[in-house]
Amino acid sequence: MDFNTALTYTAAERFLRYVTIDTQSDPASPTCPSTEKQKDLGRLLVAELLEMGLTDAHLDEHGYVYATIPANTDKPEVPVICFCSHMDTAPDCSGTGVKPLVHRNYNGADIILPDDSTQVLRMAEHPDLKNQLGNDIITASGTTLLGADNKAGVAEIMDACYQLINHPEIKHGTIKILFTPDEEIGRGVDKADIEKIAAFACYTIDGENAGNLENETFSADGAMLTINGVSAHPGFAKGKMESAIKIAGLIIAALPHHLSPEGTEGMQGFVHPVDMAGHVETATIDFIIRDFDEDLLANHADVIRQITAGVLKNFPNASYTLEVKPQYRNMKNVLAQHPQIVDYGLEAIRRAGMEPKLCSIRGGTDGSRLSFMGLPTPNIFAGEHAFHGKQEWVSIQDMQKAVDTILHLCSIWEERSRLAP
Structure with a gap:
């Protein structure tokens, strides 16, 4: 199936709504989630998932969102996989009153953010802009971060859920959805219920350039x-x-x-x-x-x-x-024991029309700790750039490529599983 021509994407529309909800986490708070306002986005996501027909979608007391997309294949041995993104934004820069702006048909010129003209996106300082000519760039207005880290990933997973439900011709096994709070302050999976997820593999959607897959973090x-x-x-x-x-x-x-x-x-x-x-x-x-x-x-x-x-x-x-x-520890040590998890991710990126690039993260992700909690979890691009600052940006087209990658991943796990007798 050619997702690029068959799908009507909803990721950008969802993203533009999600970023207006302040979900900044607080490292000084002892609670989980560290800020109650993170649950505002969680409640909205649950409502949208329930509206899609995912009857088990719910927000728990710790601010985690869980949901299940039932399998639609006759193959009985398709491993359960999970997709995960975090809902909080970084304490480093204000997330209050975010005003997202869409800059259509980017032509390579400087992008001056209107609420603070000193905030300028220049191709020399944001190298991936050279790959965005003709694309539609989303930024904030200059006084806040945007929240593409990681609401781009959240919107992409939500759009993928929508597509899977509305396109039953995309065959897949059971898919689990996990949205976490407090990733930006290092507590993203402190209260995650691994038994409830009950998956063989997971993919965080929280990376940068389109085509990147990260299988290694710092220890x-x-x-x-x-x-x-x-x-x-x-x-x-x-x-x-x-x-x-x-x-x-x-x-x-x-x-x-x-x-x-x-x-x-x-x-x-x-x-x-x-x-x-x-x-x-x-x-x-x-x-x-x-x-x-x-x-x-x-x-x-x-x-x-x-x-x-x-x-x-x-x-x-x-x-x-x-x-x-x-x-935390380098997730590569766990992923090396299950090479197909990364291999399928790279194949999904190829099928989505990109040349995959295997990368290392000079940092950690929720996937680092999930991997050592028994859920091997590499990180796939979400298209987010210039994280934690006023010049944060993402392109609509890269978000759509991430949706394609998620859908292809679901198909690949179904294809590669043991055939039904």
Whole structure:
């Protein structure tokens, strides 16, 4: 079936509605979801899924949306697959009052966002715009993020559901749908019910360039460095005070550039201080440690220890502790055990008319943790660009290609399954 000519797409129309709902998550909140407003989008999605005829669609108390598209094939052994996107937007940039704009028939010229003329999309700064000539670009108006990360993925999955229900000629097994809260603050699958999903494989729809499939993420640890200094009255501190704050500053200044985010790229890992707090007597530095090679995480933590020990040679009465905790692991380690999951994804991209590109993510996704929870999950493009900022954008045509890819994936899993007797 040629999806490109047979389908009337709804992804863009859905996306333009979804982005106007503020779903920004909050890392300071202890609740799940971290913000109740995420449920506003969840309730809308459930209503639309129920209207499509997915009778089990529901929003749980934690803000997760679940639904099932029943199989329409005679083949009894088609594995259950799941599609997942997250509903929240990043805390980095306002998600309140998003005004989406459609720039039709992009011609390569600068796109000036009307509510802040200093926000300009230039091809030199957004390289994938060169692949968008003649396409329709969606942006925000210049004062907020757009929310393409990941409401583009949400809209694409919702459109795919609509197409599967309205085109029974597309044969497929049982399809599970999962929309998560709080992915942007690292809690996207904290309360996900894997038993309820009961799938063999999952695909997050949360990537960038059309044609990309990501099967590898960083492995990640968090490290909390606590520095115990020596406090004294500042008027009588000579020879006594050993300020934990100053020690912390020296440690941060000594971090090597070649092991910092701003000095690394590609497959290179890093050590990154993300927060610091304290006073003269005690200070803490919160680090994130990242590498594609899990074995190198311990080496990176040793760099922190070595630097700290070196700095403390000049502060003989001060001491430190370093607590390292795992955060997530490279999903490639799990996906390698089930190569067909990635292979089928690449084939679906080809069938949708693109040359697939297998990529690594310098970060993590819900799929990282889902993979280690027993649900192997690579990441497929959603077409989103310039995430977490005011220049975020997506093209309508790339969103439609993502819908095609999802539909082809459903067909491929059905085709490759064991034939009915």
